Amino acid sequence: MSHHQSSSSAVLITGATSGIGLASAKFYAAKGFHVIACGRNETVLAGLNVGHFLTFDITQPEQVNQAGIALKQYLADKQLQLTQVILNAGTCEYIDDVIEFDAMLFSRVITTNLIAVGHCIRAFLPQLTKGGQLGLMSSSATYLPFPRAEAYGASKAAISYLGRSLRLDLAANPSVDIGVSVICPGFVDTPLTAKNDFAMPMQISSDQAAERIFKGMAQRKFEIHFPKRFTLILKCLSWLPEKILIKLLADKAVK
Ligand SMILES: NC(=O)c1ccc[n+]([C@@H]2O[C@H](COP(=O)([O-])OP(=O)(O)OC[C@H]3O[C@@H](n4cnc5c(N)ncnc54)[C@H](OP(=O)(O)O)[C@@H]3O)[C@@H](O)[C@H]2O)c1
Structure with a gap:
């Protein structure tokens, strides 16, 4: 199957200014997609040259709403079909002290990684063409509880969960x-993970991640997980009884 698109196919990608989103924007453009690159950094977005860009902060509902209106106009003007939306933008901060739980940090991370995704779904999902695909950026961290990863x-x-539930309702x-x-x-080499002070086994490049995302989205796979050698180990570990799992992982929590 050829993954090359007709020039009227558009993909919207949030977080296209860095890491996985940036690599994906370039990858999709190289495959013939018209890329609507989204982010906060207009200088980076303007330099991308992959199609079009929209500058907004995903945590600001009014900005997201305006981006949705601008997108609708742009798609109509250019006669583009929005075939894919990839809500990739996200952040990562760790809870260093669970006793003095940093509730503001928790709120920040949940707002950017979850609440903002709700606003993006509201603005962009109705614009997807029939047969379109919505990609939500989760993480293999969801397979196991990891130290300091409460937020x-x-x-x-x-x-x-949101993805599973959405899929159910859309299938109806x-x-x-x-x-x-x-x-x-799994671990992807990006500015986000460059801050990590722990070992990141089987890390891959953001270009490799972009290719896996591209293929999985084209095949309309529900769960796109990679690299498999890493994610399958996590999945197997997740079948262990919680008590054993906690024993295995708890010593990793000691800093
Ligand atoms: N790297 C990994 O190993 C890994 C593994 C699993 C999942 N993920 C997920 O993959 C996604 C991309 O991560 P990455 O590693 O590529 O990180 P990254 O290099 O830090 O890129 C994050 C992107 O999200 C954007 N973003 C963050 N907050 C935003 C906001 N409020 N409004 C608009 N855009 C915002 C950033 O824009 P600015 O440039 O404006 O900050 C940036 O473009 C995240 O959801 C992350 O959780 C990453």
Whole structure:
């Protein structure tokens, strides 16, 4: 199957200014997609040259709403079909002290990684063409509880649930024919993970991640997880009884 698109196919990608989103924007453009790159950094977006860009902060509902209106106009003007939306933008902050639980950090991470995704779905999902695919960026961190990941892991676990539930309701609407993909990467080398002070086994590049996302979305896979050698180990571990799992993982929590 050829993955090259007709020039009227558009994909919207949030978080296209860095890491996985940036690599994906370039990858999709190279495959013939008209890319609507979204982010906060207008300088980076303007330099991309992959189609079009929309500058907005996903945590600001009015900005997201305006981006939705601008997108509708743009698609109509250019006679483009929005065949894919990839809600990739996200953040990661760790809880260093669970006793003095940083509730503001928790709120920040949940707002960016979950609440903002709700606003993006509201603005962009109705614009997907029949047969379109919505990609939600989760994480393989959702397969197991990881130390210090109370905020990040909870936000991504919620995204996975959101994807499953959305898929169910969309499937009950076959005339719309919109598919959902939940994307669960292992460690990918990006500015986000460059801040990590722990070992990141089987890390892949953002270009490799972009290719996996592209293929999974084209095949309309529900769960796009990679690299498999890493995610399958996590999935197997997740079948262990919680008591054993906690024993295995708890010593990793000691800093
Ligand atoms: N890297 C990994 O190993 C890994 C693994 C699993 C899942 N993920 C997920 O993959 C996604 C991309 O991560 P990455 O590693 O590529 O990180 P990254 O290089 O830090 O990129 C994050 C992107 O999200 C954007 N963003 C963050 N907050 C935003 C906001 N309020 N409004 C608009 N855009 C915002 C950033 O824009 P600015 O440039 O304006 O900050 C940036 O473009 C995230 O959802 C992350 O949780 C990453």
